[in-house]
Amino acid sequence: MFPTYAEFVLRADAVRAQVAAACAAAGRDPTTVELLAVTKTHPVAAADFAARYGLRAVGENRVQEAAEKRPLCAAPALAWELIGHLQSNKSKLAAQHFDRVQSVDSEKLLNHLDRAAAELGKVLPILFQVNAGNDPAKFGADLADTPRLVEFARTKKNLRLDGLMTIAPLGSTPAETAEHAVRTFTNLRTLRDDLAARLGVPLRELSMGMSSDLAPAIAAGSTQVRVGSALYGAR
Numbered sequence: 001m002f003p004t005y006a007e008f009v010l011r012a013d014a015v016r017a018q019v020a021a022a023c024a025a026a027g028r029d030p031t032t033v034e035l036l037a038v039t040k041t042h043p044v045a046a047a048d049f050a051a052r053y054g055l056r057a058v059g060e061n062r063v064q065e066a067a068e069k070r071p072l073c074a075a076p077a078l079a080w081e082l083i084g085h086l087q088s089n090k091s092k093l094a095a096q097h098f099d100r101v102q103s104v105d106s107e108k109l110l111n112h113l114d115r116a117a118a119e120l121g122k123v124l125p126i127l128f129q130v131n132a133g134n135d136p137a138k139f140g141a142d143l144a145d146t147p148r149l150v151e152f153a154r155t156k157k158n159l160r161l162d163g164l165m166t167i168a169p170l171g172s173t174p175a176e177t178a179e180h181a182v183r184t185f186t187n188l189r190t191l192r193d194d195l196a197a198r199l200g201v202p203l204r205e206l207s208m209g210m211s212s213d214l215a216p217a218i219a220a221g222s223t224q225v226r227v228g229s230a231l232y233g234a235r
């Protein structure tokens with residue numbers, strides 16, 4: 001059942017308490033970890049709730065769904081971020097309807113989005129998605145290809161690379177899933193630190209961690225956790 005706003009507030013407070021606990025355990029300042037509310041498949045009220053609660057942004061998986069919902073949203077200042085796989089033929093639409101695209105993972109997509117942003121006369125913020133857990137079922141660039149692609153991204157005048165994004169693979173047991181999470185998030189953090197030092201750019205944003213794996217992501221340096229089901233219920 002989709003929550004009422006009062007239920008949403010209780011859940012969001014609980015997620016923020018989890019974030020605060022993970023930050024305390026990692027010796028981090030909780031204000032350095034943003035909560036991105038993942039509103040995919042939910043009615044536009046999900047985005048309205050997020051804005052009313054004071055969140056900066058929501059995450060959506062599909063370009064078309066966001067393009068339909070966004071004009072109905074009562075909060076014009078709310079930012080919308082694309083976190084789902086993007087086909088290059090939807091680049092124009094994505095550059096039009098999103099404030100940031102987190103799922104950029106190829107040279108082709110970099111070229112298409114840069115051209116689309118140029119046509120719209122804007123600079124589009126992006127994250128580069130890395131398959132940091134080497135999951136055969138996941139999108140994202142291979143860890144080994146990422147340095148070259150990040151350097152290429154930085155040559156694109158109408159894109160602004162804010163950092164990296166990843167999704168941890170599921171294991172066949174909870175223990176295996178937990179191991180994958182630690183390995184995936186540590187890989188992304190290490191890669192970011194290496195690239196930042198080598199290229200002399202901060203690549204500040206590390207979008208990693210979801211409802212079920214917030215804590216290991218925060219321990220590894222996440223700056224943004226993407227949370228859907230813990231806020232809005234099962235999809």
Ligand SMILES: *Cc1c(COP(=O)(O)O)cnc(C)c1O
Pocket residue numbers: 038040061083084167210211212226227228229230
């Ligand atoms: C759906 C989704 C989330 C949110 O997952 P929950 O388990 O509902 O918190 C986060 N990141 C991405 C990329 C997603 O597609």
